[in-house]
Amino acid sequence: MATRPVEIREGHDTPGHHEEPSFFVKYLWSTDHKVIAMQYLFTGMFMALVGGFFSYVFRMQLAWPGESVPLWGLVTPAAYNMLITNHGAIMIFWVAMPVLIAAFGNYLIPLMLGCDDMVFPKLNRLSYQIFLLSVVVLFSSFFVTGGGFGGAWTMYPPLSGEAAYNNTPAGQTIFIVAVALEFVAFLLGGINFVTTAMNSRAPGMKLYDIPMVVWMIVIASIMFMASVGPLVAGAVMLIFDQTLNTAFFDPTRGGDPILWQHLFWFFGHPEVYVVLLPAVGIVAEVITVFARKKLFAYKTVLYTAIATGVLSFTVWAHHQFIAGIDPRMANIFTVTTLLISIPIAEMMFVYIATLYGGSITFSTPMLWALSFIATFLVGGVTGIFLGASGSDIYLHDTYFVLAHFHYTFYPIAIIGTFAGFTFWFPKMFGRHLNETLGKIHFWLTIIAFNGIFLPLFVTGVLGDNRRIPNHQVYPELDNPLMNGLREVATVFLVVMLLAQFVFFYNVVVSLVRGKKAEKNPWKSNTLEWTADSPPPHGNWKELPTVYRGPYEYGVPGRSEDYWPQNVPN
Amino acid sequence: MIERFLPVASTYAGDIDFVFDLIFWTVGFWFLLAQGVFFWLLVRFRKRDGVRAQYVTGELKSEKRFITIPHALVLVCDVFIVFFAIRVWYDVKQHLPEAQQTVRVVAQQWAWSFVQPGPDGRLDTADDIKTVDELHVQVGTTYHFQLVSRDVVHSFSVPVFRLKQDVIPGRVITGWFEPTRTGTFDIQCAEICGIGHGYMPGRIVIETAEQHAAWMASHSNREIAAASGPAAGGR
Secondary structure: OOOEOOOOOOOOOOOOOOOOOOHHHHHHOOOOHHHHHHHHHHHHHHHHHHHHHHHHHHHHHHHOOOOOEOOOEOOOHHHHHHHHHHHHHHHHHHHHHHHHHHHHHHHHHHHHHOOOOOOOHHHHHHHHHHHHHHHHHHHHHHHOOOOOOOOOOOOOOOOOOOHHHHOOOOHHHHHHHHHHHHHHHHHHHHHHHHHHHHHOOOOOOOHHHOOHHHHHHHHHHHHHHHHHHHHHHHHHHHHHHHHOOOOOOOHHHOOOHHHHHHHHHHHHHHHHHHHHHHHHHHHHHHHHHHHOOOOOOHHHHHHHHHHHHHHHHHOHHHHHOOOOOOHHHHHHHHHHHHHHHHHHHHHHHHHHHHHOOOOEOOOHHHHHHHHHHHHHHHHHHHHHHHHOHHHHHHHOOEHHHHHHHHHHHHHHHHHHHHHHHHHHHHHHHOEOOOHHHHHHHHHHHHHHHHHHHHHHHHHHHOOOEOOOOOHHHOHHHOOHHHHHHHHHHHHHHHHHHHHHHHHHHHHHHHHHHOOEOOOOOOOOOOHHHHOOOOOOOOOOOOEOOOOOOOOOEOOOOOOOOEOOOOOOO | OHHHOOOOOEOOHHHHHHHHHHHHHHHHHHHHHHHHHHHHHHHHOEOOOOOOOOOOOOOOHHHHHHHHHHHHHHHHHHHHHHHHHHHHHHHHHHOOOOOOEEEEEEEEOOEEEEEEOOOOOOOOOOOOEEEEOEEEEEOOOOEEEEEEEOOOOEEEEEHHHOEEEEEOOOOOEEEEEOEOOOEEEEEEEOOOOOOOHHHOOEEEEEEOHHHHHHHHHHHHHHHHHHHOOOOOOOO
């Protein structure tokens, strides 16, 4: 193996440093990208439990309205609005983003590029600290007078701008401050990811030799940074409306509520792809390893990701077809929205094509990755109904929308995370997860997930509107079929949440007693598998050099069916 | 297929159902095809002893066509769907047929109220008929509705019409519908509007010409008495 000397940077320990740092410095004040990744990962998983618990409470209310919910009590309309608002915000801002971008980005970028850390380690530490602060601020909003904000995670004014309308005088402002802090954390992280990927690659690693997941996280970071500006400005304006009596969004004094919707969705739609791309990247890594296949048409995948990124900036107003925008505008956004189905469909085709001619092992990470493809397809095709303005007139704001975006976000944030977590677990912790428990967890989760949201497509088509605590108020929505489907969805949700205990049990037991993992248990090509499991601070004693692309599996004429990036020949 | 579960009660409801069905069958075909190929590949190329994976880069033209041909076909389907979607959109939202009647829909936290012209046929006069949470309309008549909000964003949704339109404070949004069958149906609020959002059910009562005239008369009398003006004579 060719080597090069390790550079020593400011703010970074020398590899092989002897003094053992204190617990506090090692785990809470670290600039090591792997520790920061773990901080993001476990904070994100904790927040997923909070968001999951919220969904349990409001789904119980929806299935059996007015009855006391175990572990919560009666769900008042104010509590219901608070729960749905914070469920949405938590799952997007405090689960999907920290886990998919920050945790996997921090962990994988330096290890896959063959460098010792991020280029700005202290900025990285600051990023997590601000993120943690945003969590604390968000939690504080649940305990103030009036309770947590209840104006939906989309925060449409005037409802969100005036305490008299939303009945959460303190919660409304604290909520927006928390979201704004979270954005700051991810701006810092994004700068780090892009700079590191462009500057710190191992010698020999050309742009087309970068593993797909790193590309995806870099593209996602660029998209995030380009889209978040207008929303941060909007958030400041909204806070001013709430606290300083300005009237940016108040129509009675010359403001415009629709302006907020544009600012929000100009960020909000790219945001979908910001979290989608890292998940898609993780899936690419997993399926190539367990199918022993080269990624089909690497450059096509990369270009479709870039095309998706660019196009995603032109589709936002499909969230506003019926919001009172000029109806002619809807025609343009229908066209762009349906156009974006093309790169996404192409990406799915590429993944399916990658399986052709493979030698597929159905390990737990592979099952997660494959189920991503199968379920994301449902989310993809149901999006067409909503992007087409004609059918959106009816389907807008129904449970069809809700089921659609859960079929995109759930594969992204939950399935994608489990695929990545189970795949890199041996590297992260030096031990293997239990396969049997992993598969039990997989099947319970995936069956229950479909059991939750397939019925909700039906109730949506039959007219269930979103964000209503009791559908039985409406005669047309109170019938045995729809009530039954709501109960089915809730029962499966409880099953899905309980199944996560299997996962946590598996993690704890495997950390203590799991089979020790060697350096490269999956016989993978990428650089992270050449480091120790788990990698020490500084990652390698001698940093690797790269000779080829990341997906050279099954190359004819070689005795092994894989060809690591760092092996000269 | 929506019409199997939910009555069709406006001139354009059937067109919207048609777009839904069209997309359903088009994307349903693609969905089943993709899933079929996907699961077939999983079974066909499962790991077997002594069989090594093939080396396929996907960079050759002969390989890439497996992606580019479906890609082109998806584009054709998209164009097809866009055409029909925009046609219906134009009909429902963009073009406004001549009105035979006008009704003002006022949304507020948390109720619907409706203002209809009285016998003089004009809004904003003394004989206007005002109702709360109940809108009476006549079948076969083209209505313009004017949406007004007193406070926050609401959304005027009449599922049997397949109609939904947000109500924006500070604006008057005008649209249209023409009921095609009689009956009493839901009016729902489809945009979160505060803690009472789930509790603002309205009803739309679609009546025959005679029923509607009788309803008008019964409400006009009271209004006339209240207005006590001679202008409210006959129609």
